[in-house]
Amino acid sequence: MRSTAVLPLVLASGLAAADPPASDLDARAHLALGQSYSAQGRFPEAVEHLRKAVEMEPDAAQGHYLLGITYSLMKDTPRATAELERATRLAPGDAGFRYYLGLAYLAAERYPDAARELAESVRLDPGRADARQNLGWALMNLGKNGEAARVLLAALPRQPRNASTWFLLGESLRRLGDTERAIGYFEKAIELDPAHADALFSLGTVYALRQERDKAVSCFERLLAGDPRHAGAHYQLGKMLLREGKVSEAIGHLEKSVQAEPALKGAHYQLARAYRQSGQADKAQREAEIFRRLGSQESGGEGQGGGDTAAAWSDRGWTYARLGRYGKAVDAFRRARELRPDDAPTLRGLGATYGNLERWPEAVEALERAAALSPTDAGAQYDLGRAYAKQQRPREAAEAFERAIRLQDGLTAAHFNLGLARIDLGQRAEAVAAFRDTLRLDPDHAAARFNLALALFAGGDAPGAREQQKALEALDPNLARQLALRLDGGRR
Known part of the structure; x- marks a missing residue:
């Protein structure tokens, strides 16, 4: 970005022009x-x-x-x-x-x-x-996205028409894993500035990862209308079209991507695949060779324009992770860690990327270290809680989510995941409180209403559960129907 x-x-402009x-x-x-x-x-x-x-x-x-x-x-x-x-x-x-x-x-x-x-x-x-x-x-x-979100929230009332503030808040939340709220902030940034390139790209990337194909394409096409040479947008569209078997269209976008940014390794890889599928063996071989050469340069690193510093490798890791290239992200973060073992943002990025690869033991190790190095970063505590939850360690997950909330009460995702951890621990009253806190921050959080209703019902509060079901009908009718079936059958 x-x-x-x-x-x-x-x-x-306090001084007038002089003679x-x-x-x-x-x-x-x-x-x-x-x-x-x-x-x-x-x-x-x-x-x-x-x-x-x-x-x-x-x-x-x-x-x-x-x-x-x-x-x-x-x-x-x-x-x-x-x-x-x-x-x-x-x-x-x-x-x-x-x-x-x-x-x-x-x-x-x-x-x-x-x-x-x-x-x-x-x-x-x-x-x-x-x-x-x-x-x-x-x-x-610095990887302190929780602190950044808190600062940017405080800036919004002072500049409510500034599209970049809305975008940055959305981007900080996206990096924290709160994509639902991030989408809203990206959309507001685009409403204020329809040509905001970073907001369009980030929103398109989120939609692509969520498999919402038409919305992603719309974002990338709008971005290219304002910036026809945007390498990232061409790359993302090329990948999507190639997956759909639209090889000729994919080639067009991928060629433009490498023209705009010749060092974009992933675009050369995808272009080699596209050429191969279209029977253009010579071009496929050429792109594959460029891909290998770029890979060799990256692993050598030294002398590549000063790019062999810990900060450069960490930044490269975040870029790869943002593009969904998690294997390359891990390699970059590990290289950064070799150069600077105790850099909290690098460890957070490494841990989050291991999580995307479902490598939870390694994720926990990296995130525990990141949280220890940056104890006031709510985002680091939240990421650690998610990793613990994935390892079926609800007590430790709950403790991490509570630390995140103490540092940043407005972190909606931490309240929601704390509720899930409390359910796993059999602490229904505490779960109800956590889900209510989630809804205090975000009344439209459908999953929180669903789980709050189940927790209330399991605790004997059927009227309260039905009240949540009614509220859920306006937010997510399909989820409301699933809830009704659960409540009617009396099952957790």
Whole structure:
């Protein structure tokens, strides 16, 4: 996913444009001219005057700040970072300085530093919604999706028309496994910005994984209408069409995918399959060779444009997992773990991917370590609870879900899964409470109403169960009919 969440760097407009400089300009005049030139996009002149300003007054934070912003606009991230760090040291209580330093760290992919500065900006100025949004993005890049969701929820009331905030909240929930709620946030982002590429791609990917073919195709086609070269959309459509036996159409999309992103290994693999099925043996052999060569480059890694760092391998793992390529995701996360054994986001990604492969003992081992390293990350506790539940360890699952809820009460999926664990433990009263908490957060949660009705009925509260059945009829008629059969037969 591209880092579209980062807001554009803009100059403050507190100073008016100055007259042409005279030979005896003081620091204030150089500062004004530098800001004016930067606002006009005349960056070399801006840098010249701003550097003179900070030479004259090296302890004036505003000069370093404006110079840092100008370097950011020039895409010179190292120099931008150095100047903004200087400004922040000189004026540590300025929320704006902290914010733009956080953005510079985001541009440099220094996510822990970015999260620290953006969190401080929010603390200094709680009404700053842009800082909350970018803090959410930084936390997501650290794998702290539970914390990110909480931050982004707080940002929404302050910028309810900002499509990227809705998208990021949906993406954080999707990474937590709460795809039902994620879909709603993606749809809201698209309602606000019908051409929002990231929201369309993520929503299409969710629908594809849920086997909702027509909805997935609609998302990818809408995305391509705005961005005809989007490699991911062509790749996803090509895979779907190939599975359906529409080989010629699949080839068209897969060829466009590798043209747009030649290093997209999976697209070369699928294209080789498609060529083979269409009888184009030479082309199939060529694509298979490219696929093997890319695989060799990935496993060698070193010297590939600086891509052999733990962070690079971890990021690659998340990308593969997002595309459903779980075997490659495991390989990437394991490589990242070799380079940095105790990186919590990497361990979370590895554990979640093992879960998608139904390799639950390995998932538990990775997720236990991730939760221990990041004890305040609600998402890590939730993932661990899911893994315990899959291993038929309901008591440990319940404890993990409770920890997640203490950290983030609004995590609906944790309340629901806590209810299921309580049922497995025979704790019906506690299960009822957990399902009611789920419905407090999401009144339209059909599965929670279904299980709440069964728990009430098993506890002797038939009227309460029937009340839930009636409410369920409006949400999911098929599930309501199944519930009626269970209640009429008196079975759990």
